[in-house]
Amino acid sequence: MKARVHVMLKTGVLDPQGEAVRHALGAMGFNQVEGVRQGKVIDLELADGATEADVTDMCEKLLANTVIERYEIELV
Amino acid sequence: MRAAVIVFPGSNCDRDLAVAFEQAGFQVDMVWHKDAALPEGIDIVGVPGGFSYGDYLRCGAIAAQSPICQAVVDHTKRGGYAVGVCNGFQILTETGILPGALLRNAGLKYICKTVGLKVETSDSAFTQGYNAGDVIGIPIAHHDGNYFADDAILSTLRDQDRIAFTYTENPNGSAGDIAGILSENRRVLGMMPHPERAADEGHGGTDGTALFRALSGALAPA
Numbered sequence: 028m029k030a031r032v033h034v035m036l037k038t039g040v041l042d043p044q045g046e047a048v049r050h051a052l053g054a055m056g057f058n059q060v061e062g063v064r065q066g067k068v069i070d071l072e073l074a075d076g077a078t079e080a081d082v083t084d085m086c087e088k089l090l091a092n093t094v095i096e097r098y099e100i101e102l103v
Numbered sequence: 104m105r106a107a108v109i110v111f112p113g114s115n116c117d118r119d120l121a122v123a124f125e126q127a128g129f130q131v132d133m134v135w136h137k138d139a140a141l142p143e144g145i146d147i148v149g150v151p152g153g154f155s156y157g158d159y160l161r162c163g164a165i166a167a168q169s170p171i172c173q174a175v176v177d178h179t180k181r182g183g184y185a186v187g188v189c190n191g192f193q194i195l196t197e198t199g200i201l202p203g204a205l206l207r208n209a210g211l212k213y214i215c216k217t218v219g220l221k222v223e224t225s226d227s228a229f230t231q232g233y234n235a236g237d238v239i240g241i242p243i244a245h246h247d248g249n250y251f252a253d254d255a256i257l258s259t260l261r262d263q264d265r266i267a268f269t270y271t272e273n274p275n276g277s278a279g280d281i282a283g284i285l286s287e288n289r290r291v292l293g294m295m296p297h298p299e300r301a302a303d304e305g306h307g308g309t310d311g312t313a314l315f316r317a318l319s320g321a322l323a324p325a
Contacts, residue, residue: 036206040206040251041206041209041249041251041276043206043207043208043209043210043211043249043276044207044211047211088168089160089164089165089168090160092161092164092197092204094196094202094203094204094251094252095204095206095251
């Protein structure tokens with residue numbers, strides 16, 4: 028089984044990297060971009076028997092810092 | 104008095120921190136991150152600056168899961184003293200010992216320079232060598248020093264007089280200009296600036312010396 032974890036800064040937490048990308052896109056003429064948020068994608072290769080609850084545990088303990096980030100788990 | 108300085112792969116201020124402790128009268132044990140226990144009889148733990156585990160995933164995130172960090176958490180839960188500087192502050196927030204998190208600098212640049220810090224409280228073993236309101240010069244050297252906490256945590260920190268230092272000119276976007284905070288029992292300090300880099304004439308400044316001397320005074324056996 029594989030799992031894909033998306034980690035994004037929570038709404039309201041400043042994302043200066045996303046802002047820099049937004050500025051760059053604007054400077055290139057992409058005036059239709061109103062906001063950019065940058066995050067991480069983490070792919071996990073899991074042994075048989077692993078569950079979504081295991082991945083949630085990993086996210087809570089290491090993969091995301093829930094003070095500033097939210098995460099979504101996609102099982103593939 | 105005995106201090107333990109934790110050494111992670113990628114720590115680079117561990118020896119500076121050890122020298123600052125020694126000059127203030129501490130006997131220092133360097134403790135490897137894979138050790139599961141602190142040496143017996145430690146009065147304070149120093150979590151040094153650097154780039155533990157290459158700052159992979161998030162600054163301090165992987166270090167916070169190392170065996171020694173569980174021992175540091177237990178030490179602070181027992182009421183033990185600890186100080187985390189720069190990457191050490193990031194590690195203390197990742198362990199949950201201190202609230203909040205350190206985000207990428209608002210200007211996106213790594214900043215290495217001496218900054219003005221205002222001492223916000225002299226009510227701690229770390230800051231009693233200063234007067235509240237003093238402005239001191241201490242170097243910063245970080246890419247991720249932008250302190251973030253939600254409004255509830257920020258008002259708790261203010262109400263409980265737990266903001267130790269603020270920047271006189273905010274270099275990194277930190278909420279409330281915060282440069283360093285104390286735990287609820289005032290025995291754990293986390294700060295982004297490096298007092299151990301301003302603790303000797305050769306450093307070009309000695310404004311950090313008072314922090315280590317105050318600790319030494321507070322922790323000396325009666």
